[in-house]
Amino acid sequence: MEHLIEQLAGHFKTEVDALKPEPIQHGSQQKHNVCRLKFGSVSYLLKQHDITTPVVNSGYTPCQIESTVLSILHRNGCRVPKIIWRSEDFHALLLEWCGESTLDAMAQSSPAATLKPILRTAVMELCRVETIFAENRELLTPYAFRYDLDITLRGLLEQGRRTLDYLCGSMRSSETVHLDTAWAALSNRLRTAPPTFDSLDYQSRNIVISDETPFLIDFSSVGWDWQERRLIQFFNSIGANQEGANFVSLLDRELVATYAAWVTSHRETCSSVEIAARVDSHHLLFYLAVIHQILRAVAHPETSESRTLLKAWGDAKTRYQSALRQVIHTDLSDDVYITQIRGMVANRSS
Numbered sequence: 001m002e003h004l005i006e007q008l009a010g011h012f013k014t015e016v017d018a019l020k021p022e023p024i025q026h027g028s029q030q031k032h033n034v035c036r037l038k039f040g041s042v043s044y045l046l047k048q049h050d051i052t053t054p055v056v057n058s059g060y061t062p063c064q065i066e067s068t069v070l071s072i073l074h075r076n077g078c079r080v081p082k083i084i085w086r087s088e089d090f091h092a093l094l095l096e097w098c099g100e101s102t103l104d105a106m107a108q109s110s111p112a113a114t115l116k117p118i119l120r121t122a123v124m125e126l127c128r129v130e131t132i133f134a135e136n137r138e139l140l141t142p143y144a145f146r147y148d149l150d151i152t153l154r155g156l157l158e159q160g161r162r163t164l165d166y167l168c169g170s171m172r173s174s175e176t177v178h179l180d181t182a183w184a185a186l187s188n189r190l191r192t193a194p195p196t197f198d199s200l201d202y203q204s205r206n207i208v209i210s211d212e213t214p215f216l217i218d219f220s221s222v223g224w225d226w227q228e229r230r231l232i233q234f235f236n237s238i239g240a241n242q243e244g245a246n247f248v249s250l251l252d253r254e255l256v257a258t259y260a261a262w263v264t265s266h267r268e269t270c271s272s273v274e275i276a277a278r279v280d281s282h283h284l285l286f287y288l289a290v291i292h293q294i295l296r297a298v299a300h301p302e303t304s305e306s307r308t309l310l311k312a313w314g315d316a317k318t319r320y321q322s323a324l325r326q327v328i329h330t331d332l333s334d335d336v337y338i339t340q341i342r343g344m345v346a347n348r349s350s
Contacts, residue, residue, distance in 0.1 A: 001021060001035060001046060001048060003090070004046060004048060004087070004090055004092050005019050005021060005037075007087060007090065007092075008037070008046070008085065008094060011085050011094075012039060014039070018039060018040070019037055019038070019039055020037070020038040020039075021035045021036070021037050021038075021046065022035060022036040022037075022038065023035055023036075024036055024100055026102075026205060026240075026241060027105075027239070027240060027241030027242040027243075027245070028241045028242070028243070029241045033047060033048050033049065033050055034046065034047045034048075036097065036100065037094070042097075043097035044084060044094050044095060044096065044097050045081065045094070045095040045096070045097055045098070046092065046093075046094050046095075047092065047093050047094075047095060048090065048091060048092040049061070049062045049063045049066075049091040049092070049220060052091045055145060055221070056142070056143060056144065056145055056146070057146065058142040058143070060142070060143055061088075061091060062091075062220035062221065063086075063088065063091040063092070063093065063220070064088065064143075065143045065219070065220050065221065065222060066093065066218075066219045066220040067083060067086055067093060068140070068143060069140065069143065069199075069219040069222055070082075070083055070093075070095075070219055071083060072132065072136050072139070072140070073129060073132055073216075073219070076132045076135075077128075078125065078128055078129050078132055078216070079125050079213065079214065079215045079216060080129075080215060080216050080217065080219070081095035081096040081097075081098050081215065081217060082095065082096040083095060083096075084096060097210075098208050098210050098215040098217065099208050099209055099210030099211075099215070100208065101208060101209045101210070102204065102205045102206075102207065102208050102209070103115075103118075103122070103204040103205070103207040103208070103209065103214065103234075103235075103237065103250070104203070104204035104205040104207075104237045104238065104239065105205075105237075105239075105242065106118075106209060107204065107237035107239075107248040107250055108237060108239045108242055108244075108245045108246075108248060112248070112250050112252070115250065117212065118209060118212060118213075118214055119235065119250055119255055120255065120258060121213070121214055122207055122214040122234070122235075123231075123235075123255055123258055123259050124258070124262070125214060125216060126216070126227075126230070126231065126234065126259075127259070127262045127263075127266070129198065129199075129216060130196055130198055130227060130267075131266065133196070133197050133198050133222075134196070134197065137197055140197065140222065141197075143222055144197065144222055144223040144224065145200055145221050145222065145223040146223065147223070149195055149224060149225065149226075150191070153190060153191060156285055156289060157183075157187045157190070157285070159288070159289060159292050160183075160284075160285050160288040160289065160292075161183055162292075163288045163289075163291055163292045163295075164179065164183070164288065164341070164344075164345065166295065167291070167324070167327075167345050167348060167349065168344055168345060168348045169348055175344070178340065178344070179340075179341065179344055181337075182337040182338075182340045182341050182344075183337075183341065185337040186281045186284070186285075186337055186338060186341070189274075189277060189278060189281055190226070190278065190281055190282070190285070193226055193228070193278055194268070195224040195225055195226050195227075196224070196225070196226070196227045196267075197222070197223065197224055198222065198225065198227065198230060199216070199218070199219050199221070199222055199230070200221040200222055200223045200225060201218045201219070201220065201221050202225075202229075202230040202233045202234050203233055203234065203238070204233070204234055204235065204236060204237045204238070204250075206218045206234070207234060226278075226282065227263075228275070228278045228279045228281075228282045229282045229286075231251070231259060231279060231282075232251070232279065232282045232283050232286050233286065235249070235250040235251045235255070236248070236249050236250065236251070236283075236286065237249075237250065238313075240312040240313060241311075241312050243314075244314075245314070246318065246319065246322045247287075247290065247319070247322045247323055247326055249283070249326055249330050251279070251283065251330075251332060252332070253276075253332060253333075256275075256276050256279050256280075256332045256333070257272065257276065259275070259279065260272035260273075260275035260276050260279070263275045273333070273334070276332060276333040276334075276335075277333045277335040277338065279332055279333065280331065280332040280333035280335055280338050281335070281338060283326075283330055283332055284327060284338060284341065284342070287323050287326040287327045287330075288327065290319075290323045290326075291320065291323045291324065291327070293309060294309075294313075294316055294319055294320045294323065295320075297309045297310050297316065298316050324345075324349060327342065327345055328342055328345055328346045328349065329342075
């Protein structure tokens with residue numbers, strides 16, 4: 001990023017040597033396209049986008065998308081980094097420093113109970129960001145990445161059902177009918193839920209914590225998806241490339257109730273019970289997808305995708321057992337069908 005440092009020296013009207021770049025680590029891996037930039041006692045985040053060509057039909061690049069979205073969100077009071085400097089020629093942004101402690105890393109080292117105030121604030125911040133996206137939908141629509149949500153969900157549901165067949169093993173015909181009925185109810189709930197316009201880069205590494213305050217980062221890809229799916233992936237720590245890490249779910253019924261109450265007050269007219277069941281359904285589907293990835297990697301360890309996953313996640317057996325515990329024991333709602341599915345998996349895995 002030496003060429004960017006030279007540009008920024010001109011922006012700050014200082015010598016190049018006065019700007020001190022420092023690497024940023026995500027676990028054992030160093031981020032190659034971002035760094036911490038120190039100028040005197042002040043820190044910034046310097047980011048250069050890898051993709052420099054348009055990614056949406058209207059011709060915008062990831063840097064242009066993120067620049068526009070961050071400007072709108074920050075102007076409307078959302079906890080996102082302020083843009084200090086930008087260069088469309090170099091596809092680069094200099095952003096306000098919001099810390100480098102990610103929710104993903106904190107979940108691996110801190111009990112969820114100690115993080116509860118941060119988690120409550122983060123949930124409400126996600127809701128505020130959703131509101132600003134909705135209020136600026138017409139302006140932001142040209143920046144939306146287009147993909148077929150129905151096909152994506154159908155694939156996840158079919159994959160999830162196959163994974164359940166593996167977990168449950170040989171079943172009597174009556175048990176298969178029982179599972180089919182429960183899965184059909186879960187599938188219908190997710191298919192009929194309305195998507196929202198928001199970020200498409202949702203993971204617990206994209207919530208950073210500074211002085212107990214959560215900030216949302218990475219808005220270079222935006223579009224339509226289910227907010228409950230975002231919630232699950234923001235609040236489940238994967239711990240990739242972290243020694244001794246494992247899957248950690250940060251959601252509980254209290255946090256889900258907080259989210260559901262906001263949704264029923266601001267977005268939808270259905271009950272909080274229904275919203276909680278959606279969240280619970282996406283949580284179950286997420287960990288079924290995780291188990292599928294582990295099984296595929298173990299079955300085909302020679303592929304580059306499998307090697308990458310096994311290196312990032314560590315011991316496959318430990319990860320499998322952790323994901324299975326999430327499937328069986330994480331109950332975020334009282335939905336009868338999800339409870340039946342979890343019970344069937346638990347009985348077969350005991």
